[in-house]
Amino acid sequence: MKPSLSWDEQVALLVSRGLVVDDEVACARFLAATNYYRFSGYARYFQKAPHLGDDDFRQGVVFDEIRAVYDADEALRIALVRSLAKVELMLRSHVARVVADEHGAYGRYLEESFYTDIGDREPTVESCLRDIDRSKDRHILHYRESGINRADYSKLPVWSAVEALSFGTLSKAIERGAGGDLADAVATSTGIAKAGFAYRVRALVYLRNRCAHHSRLWHHSVLDAGPTPNNVRKKAKREAGQFEPRSVLDIIASLDDMASRAEVADPLLPRLLVEHPRDSAFWQGLVRPQSPRDHGRDTP
Incomplete structure (x- = not known):
């Protein structure tokens, strides 16, 4: 059982393991705002062999070096949320339009026969209804009668319903809808392959x-991994250099392509290339994701 340590004690522990901390007060403040456990997920890549129980830091590792990687990762997540939100909203709009135009705006999208479900996974209609039932938006409440556990949503238009669906449920509907044809129709509508x-x-x-x-x-x-079309991946690698197939850069390349074709957001990859040198620790951790066990004791 590991003891619970105060933030000052956590700093002392890091220092005892060889981490160079120039400002221990600032370090403690950072850990208080971040959580030692979260920070350790980054720090272990700077330690000798944490998977073997050796938590000492490699010679000369400075706290600010790890903090810089952490801050860069946080900035990337924030930037991604903006681009992902734009694409998600665009997909909601096009799903609603395609369903309404090709299958009717009412009822059909909430019928089990509209979807090709997979094995023992939750039926798509159940996912849709659960999300709609959870909604507290007025445009949904209008169709829900007080005291009834599940209302009759047969008159709920699809363009209203899609706003209540989680991104995950929307993704399921796209993949399984209309016998698999919904995905092709939405792709065509958005101008994406x-x-x-x-x-x-x-x-x-x-x-x-x-x-x-x-x-x-x-x-x-x-x-x-593996969703990005080869032509999109090759274009990204010409711009950014080689990256592993399981790198998040692979999905970012796909996101950039989708956002650009639908004209909803500027590409993110060019910004990353400006902000992060290719030989930086952060960039290398994106292009070649590794487990800490891949860092041997002799790693410089």
């Missing part, structure tokens, strides 16, 4: 959820 469209949207949901929960992007290996 059909190939792998639903999976690209799913990857955006994955990235959005990591940003929403303030999860680390630096040295993060994407679990559901």
